[in-house]
Amino acid sequence: MDLTRDQGASELFHAQSHLYRHIFSFISSMFLKCAVQLGISDIIHNHGQPITLPELVLELQINPTKAGFLHRLMRLLVHCGLFATTRVHKNQEDEEEAYDLTPSSRILLKDNITSLSPFVVAMLDPALVTPWQVLGNWFRCDQVTPFEGAHGVGFWDFGDQNPEFNKLFNEAMASDSGMMNLLSETASQFLRVWIH
Incomplete structure (x- = not known):
């Protein structure tokens, strides 16, 4: 049976998207676990203000070549509402994106x-x-x-x-x-x- 004859391309695309969303939904859980293992909530809390990606890389003591992967991790965690982004001024001219805690990431703080x-x-x-x-x-x-x-x-x-x-x-x-x-x-x- 040829599905493309019975369903339009748009319907097939939506069906595929729906399945893929369920197939890959476990990734959010694994990213959450990774954030807990790395102690990202505690690092931001102890920093006392929103933290930029370079500062987070430094605090995590990870290889700088993995900064791009950390950026992807943080983007997904922000998308899921576990962290928030804000803009901070590092000097009078430059503004950078920084990560901040949300109510969900606050209840991950280890000493609470x-x-x-x-x-x-x-x-x-x-x-x-x-x-x-x-x-x-x-x-x-x-x-x-x-x-x-x-x-x-x-x-x-x-x-x-x-x-x-x-x-x-x-x-x-x-x-x-x-x-x-x-x-x-x-x-x-x-x-x-x-x-x-």
Whole structure:
């Protein structure tokens, strides 16, 4: 069957775009994990003001030949709303683009009570991402969960056998619980004020 006869070129293009958007959607998650691993939020926060790309390259201590790749990383993270751009004056004549924090990147700051950095790193760890790779096979096998299908053991047994992953997961849960507790307290305070 020739699809081009049944569908116009525009419809085919939209269908292809739709599929590609879903195929490559994992890239945003991986860029987020990369930003957490590099500590970009903390670097911008500690800089005390928006940071330019050359300053960020210097702070990250990466090879200057990778500055173009860092620029691409930051563009995607800005596009996703994780960071913002602004213009800064380096001298009276020159203006440069600089990166700033957003509410989302502020909750990635490692020293904050509300830091979700451990949660990001754990949820995007290969141990938790791999089960999604075997989901199709899982429907055809007798394993109870996709996690078991990917790793040969259940989640809790895997944690017992892998202390480093267990620590990572526990830090993630503590991080998430800290955020939920803060939100719960804030909601309770709001209700008390609203009711009285």
